Amino acid sequence: MVFFLIAAYYMPAEDTGVIFQPADQVAMTVIGAFVAGGLLLMARPRVRADSHGIEVRNVITARWYDWADVHGVSFPDGAASARLELPDDEYQSVLAVQDVDRGLAVRHVRTLRTLHRAAVLGE
Incomplete structure (x- = not known):
């Protein structure tokens, strides 16, 4: 500017x-x-998660998902960001967790997986 x-x-x-x-x-x-x-x-992406669900805010849109609607949290090989696996082979990119963050991205994905597992299994 x-x-x-x-x-x-x-x-x-x-x-x-x-x-x-x-x-x-x-x-x-x-x-x-x-x-x-x-x-x-480009600085807008964010992810918030709790025991009820996850809010994913990417560049333009923000969306809330209940953990019951999420099949899993993955970070496919070669992907630039993590993603939520949804029904009908759909997925939602989580731009707030990117591969350039390396160890931090791994920690965040593990945390999201733990929250998802606890919500789905009722732990």
């Missing part, structure tokens, strides 16, 4: 043969706001 604001501010000062208007400066600022907003969306 800062880059776009600086570029918009210095636009008319440069002698490039092109005449920049105030509308061009405003457009550059708006483009910067959209780029910044898009980048902030």
Whole structure:
């Protein structure tokens, strides 16, 4: 965002043969706001789980699943993120638990599996 604001501010000062208007400066600022907003969306994923179910919030959507509706929590080989196994061979990606987190991702998947097992088996 800062880059776009600086570029918009210095636009008319440069002698490039092109005449920049105030509308061009405003457009550059708006483009910067959209780029910044898009980048902030990547920080949005979250997962919350308790004894009743799990809430998965990815980039755009958030969804609540009861543990009874979840068949399992998996992290397939080569996958970028964990996922919830759902009925009818469907699954929900859990973008908050990614392979780049390495040991932390393993710990989170184990915790989710423990919560799932306790809820399903009534432990």
